[in-house]
Amino acid sequence: MDSLPAVEPPIPRPVSLNRHLKPDDAFVWLEKGWDDFKSGDTSASLIYGVFVFFVSLLLVGGLFLLDADFAFFPALGAFLVMGPALAMGLYEKSRRLACDEPVSLDSMIRVEARSPHQMFYIGLILLLLCLLWMRAAVLIYALFFGMHQFPGFIDLLRSLLTTPDGWGLLFVGSVFGALFAALGFAISALSVPMLLNEKTDAFTAMGASMTLIWHNIPVMLGWGSIVFVLFLLSVLTGFLGLIVAFPVLGHATWHAYVAIRGTPDTPVFMPAVPAESTH
Numbered sequence: 001m002d003s004l005p006a007v008e009p010p011i012p013r014p015v016s017l018n019r020h021l022k023p024d025d026a027f028v029w030l031e032k033g034w035d036d037f038k039s040g041d042t043s044a045s046l047i048y049g050v051f052v053f054f055v056s057l058l059l060v061g062g063l064f065l066l067d068a069d070f071a072f073f074p075a076l077g078a079f080l081v082m083g084p085a086l087a088m089g090l091y092e093k094s095r096r097l098a099c100d101e102p103v104s105l106d107s108m109i110r111v112e113a114r115s116p117h118q119m120f121y122i123g124l125i126l127l128l129l130c131l132l133w134m135r136a137a138v139l140i141y142a143l144f145f146g147m148h149q150f151p152g153f154i155d156l157l158r159s160l161l162t163t164p165d166g167w168g169l170l171f172v173g174s175v176f177g178a179l180f181a182a183l184g185f186a187i188s189a190l191s192v193p194m195l196l197n198e199k200t201d202a203f204t205a206m207g208a209s210m211t212l213i214w215h216n217i218p219v220m221l222g223w224g225s226i227v228f229v230l231f232l233l234s235v236l237t238g239f240l241g242l243i244v245a246f247p248v249l250g251h252a253t254w255h256a257y258v259a260i261r262g263t264p265d266t267p268v269f270m271p272a273v274p275a276e277s278t279h
Contacts, residue, residue, distance in 0.1 A: 017215035017268065019260055023222035029259065030226055033252025036094045037244070040103035045251070047105055048089055049243040056239045070156065074137035077177040078130035080231060081184030083246075084192045085123050088113070090250030091193045091257075098258075115195040121202035122195070126188060133180040140176060144169040185224055186210045193257040198264045208268040212260050223256055 037045045056079070063069050089108030096103045113119065144165045160166035190212055191205035198205075213220045227249055234241030 017212055019216055019219075019262075021216060021219035021259065023218045025219050025259070026222035026226055026256075029223065029252040029255040030248070032255040033094075033248045033250070036097055036251035036254075037248045040093060040097050041105065044103065044105040044108055045090065045093065045247040046243065048108065048250075049245075049247045052086065052246045053239055053242045056242060060239070070141070071134060071137070073173070074134045074177070076235065077133055077137075077181055080181045080228070081130050081133070081188070082126050083227075083231075083249075084185075084188040084253065085119070085126055087246070087250030087253060088119070088192060088196060090247055091196050091254045094251045094254035095197065111196065113196045114199045115201070115205070118195050118200070118202040118205065119192070122188060122191060122206065125202075125206070126184060129180065129184055133177070136176055136180070137173060140173050141169065144172075182224075185227075186213050189213065189220070189223075189253065190257050190261060193254055194261065197257075204269075208261075211268055216260050220256075220260075 059075065060072065063071055063075060088111050092111045093103050093108050095101075096107065145159070160170055187206040187209055190209035191202070194200065194205045194208060195202065200208075230241070230245045230249060234245045
């Protein structure tokens with residue numbers, strides 16, 4: 001008589017990645033980011049912001065000195081893409097505050113990440129994405145104004161605001177810029193703090209970031225809107241606003257990661273088939 005077949009373990013139920021957060025929960029993260037900015041070594045966060053401010057001034061000044069001011073607006077979009085990768089030290093301060101560990105500027109500069117070498121790959125991919133966006137911006141400009149010499153920043157600004165071709169360029173450029181910024185945001189917003197706090201590889205972290213954001217779109221749209229508005233206000237102040245806005249956003253991003261990621265051992269990707277049982 002044939003024996004009964006071995007009992008296979010049940011397929012694990014997928015883990016829900018929806019944290020059921022409301023869009024206004026993003027303001028809670030911003031408030032916690034402000035608290036972290038004021039807590040511990042406040043001067044360390046301020047110095048971090050001052051550094052980002054001066055780097056921004058040097059880059060923008062370099063564009064105008066090298067007569068590459070045509071890249072000013074695309075460069076602003078590139079900054080939004082690279083922003084999360086520049087805030088590693090701010091994530092470290094927030095992590096240390098949550099663990100009641102001492103905070104100093106040195107600890108924010110010499111960050112001991114759980115996955116230290118993987119940050120290089122995310123930085124490289126974000127850099128390639130920025131270069132692709134800069135190239136796309138040049139092509140979009142050529143579609144509307146032709147292959148003519150760049151007229152200068154002031155003349156371009158006048159054309160953008162007063163001519164139909166300028167309005168079309170603003171619309172199409174904004175749409176494509178938003179797509180590039182959204183992709184950069186999706187792959188880096190949670191993956192960079194994940195590499196700080198977890199032992200994983202860059203591509204898994206980027207995939208997890210995109211998956212978690214996809215399952216929490218309402219609150220992440222709210223968070224992305226806050227980031228964009230504060231960045232825009234910082235640009236309108238001649239980048240001075242970055243001295244405070246960038247550290248606060250960096251600290252707040254850490255709280256966004258904690259709220260959406262859950263515990264580090266919570267799986268993001270489930271196996272498509274159950275593992276073979278051993279007898």
